[in-house]
Amino acid sequence: MNFTLKIWRQANRTAKGHFVDYQVSDIEPDMSFLEMLDVLNEHLVLKGEDPVFFDHDCREGICGACSLFINGRPHGKGEGTTTCQLYMRRFKDGETIVVEPFRAKAFPVIKDLTVDRSAFDQIIQAGGYVSCHTGGVPDGNAILVPKEDADMAMDAASCIGCGACVAACKNASAMLFVAAKVSQLALLPQGKVEAQRRAQAMVAKMDELGFGNCTNTYACQAVCPKRISVSHIARLNRQFLTGKIVRPWKKED
Amino acid sequence: MEEKLQSKIPSGPISEKWTNYKDTQRLINPANKRRLDVIVVGTGLAGASAAATLGELGFNVKVFCIQDSPRRAHSIAAQGGINAAKNYQNDGDSVRRLFEDTVKGGDYRAREANVYRLAEISNNIIDQCVAQGVPFARDYAGMLANRSFGGAQVSRTFYAKGQTGQQLLLGAYGALSKEIHKGTVKLFTRREMLDLVLVEGRARGIIARNLETGDIERHAAHAVVLATGGYGNVFFLSTNAMASNGSAAWRCYKKGAFFANPCFTQIHPTCIPVHGDFQSKLTLMSESLRNDGRIWVPKRKEDVERIRKGELRPIDIPEADRDYYLERRYPAFGNLVPRDVASRAAKERCDAGFGVNGAGLAVYLDFAEAINRLGAKVVEARYGNLFEMYQNIVAENPYETPMMIYPAVHYTMGGLWVDYELQSTVPGLFVAGEANFSDHGANRLGASALMQGLADGYFILPYTLQNYLSDQIREPRISIESAEFEAAECKVRDEIEALLSVKGKETVDSFHRRLGHVMWEYVGMAREKSGLLKAIDLIADLRKEFHQNVLIPNAFGVNVELEKALRVSDFMELGELIARDALQREESCGGHFRVEHQTADGEALRDDEHFNFVAAYEWQGENETPCLYKETLDFESVELKQRNYK
Numbered sequence: 006m007n008f009t010l011k012i013w014r015q016a017n018r019t020a021k022g023h024f025v026d027y028q029v030s031d032i033e034p035d036m037s038f039l040e041m042l043d044v045l046n047e048h049l050v051l052k053g054e055d056p057v058f059f060d061h062d063c064r065e066g067i068c069g070a071c072s073l074f075i076n077g078r079p080h081g082k083g084e085g086t087t088t089c090q091l092y093m094r095r096f097k098d099g100e101t102i103v104v105e106p107f108r109a110k111a112f113p114v115i116k117d118l119t120v121d122r123s124a125f126d127q128i129i130q131a132g133g134y135v136s137c138h139t140g141g142v143p144d145g146n147a148i149l150v151p152k153e154d155a156d157m158a159m160d161a162a163s164c165i166g167c168g169a170c171v172a173a174c175k176n177a178s179a180m181l182f183v184a185a186k187v188s189q190l191a192l193l194p195q196g197k198v199e200a201q202r203r204a205q206a207m208v209a210k211m212d213e214l215g216f217g218n219c220t221n222t223y224a225c226q227a228v229c230p231k232r233i234s235v236s237h238i239a240r241l242n243r244q245f246l247t248g249k250i251v252r253p254w255k256k257e258d
Numbered sequence: 259m260e261e262k263l264q265s266k267i268p269s270g271p272i273s274e275k276w277t278n279y280k281d282t283q284r285l286i287n288p289a290n291k292r293r294l295d296v297i298v299v300g301t302g303l304a305g306a307s308a309a310a311t312l313g314e315l316g317f318n319v320k321v322f323c324i325q326d327s328p329r330r331a332h333s334i335a336a337q338g339g340i341n342a343a344k345n346y347q348n349d350g351d352s353v354r355r356l357f358e359d360t361v362k363g364g365d366y367r368a369r370e371a372n373v374y375r376l377a378e379i380s381n382n383i384i385d386q387c388v389a390q391g392v393p394f395a396r397d398y399a400g401m402l403a404n405r406s407f408g409g410a411q412v413s414r415t416f417y418a419k420g421q422t423g424q425q426l427l428l429g430a431y432g433a434l435s436k437e438i439h440k441g442t443v444k445l446f447t448r449r450e451m452l453d454l455v456l457v458e459g460r461a462r463g464i465i466a467r468n469l470e471t472g473d474i475e476r477h478a479a480h481a482v483v484l485a486t487g488g489y490g491n492v493f494f495l496s497t498n499a500m501a502s503n504g505s506a507a508w509r510c511y512k513k514g515a516f517f518a519n520p521c522f523t524q525i526h527p528t529c530i531p532v533h534g535d536f537q538s539k540l541t542l543m544s545e546s547l548r549n550d551g552r553i554w555v556p557k558r559k560e561d562v563e564r565i566r567k568g569e570l571r572p573i574d575i576p577e578a579d580r581d582y583y584l585e586r587r588y589p590a591f592g593n594l595v596p597r598d599v600a601s602r603a604a605k606e607r608c609d610a611g612f613g614v615n616g617a618g619l620a621v622y623l624d625f626a627e628a629i630n631r632l633g634a635k636v637v638e639a640r641y642g643n644l645f646e647m648y649q650n651i652v653a654e655n656p657y658e659t660p661m662m663i664y665p666a667v668h669y670t671m672g673g674l675w676v677d678y679e680l681q682s683t684v685p686g687l688f689v690a691g692e693a694n695f696s697d698h699g700a701n702r703l704g705a706s707a708l709m710q711g712l713a714d715g716y717f718i719l720p721y722t723l724q725n726y727l728s729d730q731i732r733e734p735r736i737s738i739e740s741a742e743f744e745a746a747e748c749k750v751r752d753e754i755e756a757l758l759s760v761k762g763k764e765t766v767d768s769f770h771r772r773l774g775h776v777m778w779e780y781v782g783m784a785r786e787k788s789g790l791l792k793a794i795d796l797i798a799d800l801r802k803e804f805h806q807n808v809l810i811p812n813a814f815g816v817n818v819e820l821e822k823a824l825r826v827s828d829f830m831e832l833g834e835l836i837a838r839d840a841l842q843r844e845e846s847c848g849g850h851f852r853v854e855h856q857t858a859d860g861e862a863l864r865d866d867e868h869f870n871f872v873a874a875y876e877w878q879g880e881n882e883t884p885c886l887y888k889e890t891l892d893f894e895s896v897e898l899k900q901r902n903y904k
């Protein structure tokens with residue numbers, strides 16, 4: 006298969022970016038999108054040109070590193086898949102493919118197709134955990150958890166932190182990301198204790214870092230590679246709102 | 259035992275050693291802990307859990323990782339589960355049994371005392387993870403569920419769908435984030451450690467490259483913990499993540515840390531077969547699938563031929579014409595034999611001409627019987643995400659037709675040599691997780707790596723590191739201005755300069771691929787003296803060529819080709835050591851199979867009289883033959899016997 010690629014090139018955080026056209030040929034349908042980019046990069050290196058920089062690591066849809074905006078959609082047109090799980094057989098031979106980085110104010114471009122998503126880490130640091138320390142915890146079966154709750158918590162917990170939700174949202178909101186963590190921990194008795202405090206702390210951090218507001222367009226759910234449901238946003242709102250009344254949280258807490 | 263290899267195993271009966279150690283280990287008061295700096299390299303299960311716990315204790319921790327976030331460490335990809343001796347299923351499990359299974363599974367090449375401690379701690383790990391909000395699978399009573407893994411006859415594996423590693427890592431990442439928030443841990447992402455710095459013989463810091471800016475940085479501490487994962491990517495194609503590497507460990511080796519059992523590498527039986535030359539990595543299909551999947555090839559060559567030509571579908575072959583070779587050869591364990599045994603059995607069938615894909619390098623993993631017995635819904639609940647992953651890659655539906663699988667490089671049991679305290683032969687350098695050699699002997703059992711990584715990080719290092727640091731409290735903050743740091747930084751800069759100035763004609767990936775071919779061909783599933791000697795020669799040539807002909811763009815800031823070149827340069831040297839170690843070990847054990855040493859029916863033949871030791875190598879200088887030291891293994895609690903899964 007042959008393709009024309011329109012790829013966003015940007016030398017560094019401050020440089021101005023632009024699209025550059027590349028031709029790739031003899032691409033096999035069984036190649037993943039990233040393997041196709043490997044082929045391009047190997048050619049660029051051999052020609053003495055700067056290869057395209059993109060994040061990736063596990064190449065099996067779990068680490069959340071890969072983050073390409075392909076033909077106007079985070080992770081391309083696959084449903085419930087990451088960029089690394091997108092195979093070239095899904096494209097038409099001869100097609101032109103536009104490849105951009107995930108764009109959001111809170112995700113500045115580092116170079117080419119790679120963005121800085123450390124804002125996600127900062128949101129988690131603000132409270133996305135159970136504050137227990139190592140040791141001195143009860144037996145694993147001491148507190149029973151209804152299977153339905155454990156399963157629902159697992160669905161929320163499967164978030165890979167890729168940021169597709171932010172890239173798809175016209176407001177660049179991180180609501181689904183925050184909701185997934187808040188909801189997972191609120192569903193489990195171990196996390197319930199500080200659920201309201203957690204919701205307030207994480208939402209405050211999200212706002213501080215420049216993510217936009219959620220206006221319920223559900224674009225996030227549609228592109229989430231782990232199919233995380235917007236119903237978790239409702240649970241986040243509940244924890245946030247009751248928390249504000251019952252257990253108000255202040256930044257210095 | 260050799261003087262340089264003091265394993266420091268505490269005295270007393272095996273079940274009391276760890277308790278005795280903890281009772282007598284030296285402590286440090288909180289005011290002094292704050293004055294002590296610790297560097298942790300790696301944020302996988304081992305590194306994240308260690309950094310978080312050391313931070314909680316009050317040490318000043320700096321933690322480093324290659325990825326843009328600690329949550330993306332390779333541990334995230336672990337699928338199947340984590341073992342613990344809870345005996346929640348009342349099926350006869352105990353600490354003693356988990357210990358014995360692990361020693362036996364490792365083909366009696368691990369240190370007993372370490373393995374016992376691991377089994378003992380396993381239960382604490384589950385409790386800890388539950389408290390953190392890890393959503394383990396549960397039954398309708400609300401209790402934790404278990405599944406079975408290879409090498410055991412009990413169900414002791416805890417799991418979170420097919421994403422156990424992800425959930426455990428996110429738990430540890432949460433704990434780490436909590437400490438970062440408190441300020442006890444400082445996080446450095448997109449950093450690659452390129453050297454260890456020794457001051458007066460002790461590990462006192464690292465040289466790291468900032469992967470975004472290209473800056474070379476110095477970081478100092480009173481002690482260094484290496485939790486940098488395994489070196490499976492020396493084979494180029496493996497199930498490891500792309501950034502997984504052996505460099506951090508290798509550079510410590512060159513600074514005096516002994517490298518142990520490098521030839522103990524694990525080939526996992528159930529991976530998606532290689533598709534073509536362009537392939538960048540292999541995808542694992544979790545071992546948990548062997549709970550319900552049955553492995554087979556056709557009995558008749560004619561059927562194999564017709565399948566390869568596409569004239570016959572696997573589902574058209576009647577039961578009587580299928581060879582469920584694992585069930586046939588190992589009736590007691592069936593499809594749940596350990597990985598090394600299952601991998602070799604697949605190779606044996608394929609070598610005999612029964613491989614079912616075009617290349618003749620695949621066998622079937624079939625769920626038809628399970629779907630009949632349990633219904634598609636139950637099968638989907640158990641393995642849905644794995645089936646989806648398979649379908650995505652191969653474009654075939656495993657609910658309708660059996661999966662095709664083949665063995666692939668997966669894990670490395672070898673690593674830096676450590677004593678009972680997880681300290682290497684360099685004082686102040688501790689090694690945790692897959693990066694050390696400790697607990698799995700010659701073959702790791704499924705679901706035991708996650709257990710080991712978290713045991714090391716949450717429950718062992720916090721004690722042993724404290725013991726080491728207790729006599730360092732008078733040592734002021736280590737300066738990065740010393741001659742030692744200067745020299746280490748210069749060396750790294752020179753090395754980078756040398757690589758950039760080659761300006762050759764071949765890409766790094768191309769060299770890596772060639773190294774991988776040599777390793778897989780001659781140092782892979784079946785090893786033979788002539789092949790190993792050949793590999794050593796081929797790798798030496800390849801190294802020479804690499805340093806004369808590699809092409810790396812000379813870019814400021816981000817330079818991925820340079821990152822890869824540094825790793826591949828180390829992989830070539832490490833590959834040679836693997837081959838040497840495999841050559842030296844004139845026996846078959848676990849994942850190390852020497853063709854010359856097998857039983858009449860093709861099983862691994864150990865030689866306890868001559869090879870009951872850990873092989874630990876000391877670096878002797880560039881292009882010098884390393885010096886081999888032997889740590890003899892004493893088996894006091896388990897009886898040394900030939901493994902039998904029949």
Ligand SMILES: Cc1cc2nc3c(=O)[nH]c(=O)nc-3n(C[C@H](O)[C@H](O)[C@H](O)COP(=O)(O)OP(=O)(O)OC[C@H]3O[C@@H](n4cnc5c(N)ncnc54)[C@H](O)[C@@H]3O)c2cc1C
Nearest residue numbers: 300301302303304324333338339451487691692705707708
């Ligand atoms: C596909 C797959 C499935 C698996 N499934 C299971 C399972 O079900 N059960 C089980 O028990 N085990 C499983 N394993 C094995 C297990 O996942 C690993 O052995 C384990 O996670 C290793 O953890 P670790 O903390 O030692 O290292 P890793 O998770 O590999 O982390 C290494 C860390 O070190 C950092 N690092 C490396 N080099 C440097 C450097 N030079 N400078 C700075 N940082 C560096 C990396 O950035 C990373 O943060 C699986 C492995 C694979 C590949």
Ligand code: FES
Nearest residue numbers: 062064069071089
């Ligand atoms: S590379 Fe890990 S999710 Fe795509």
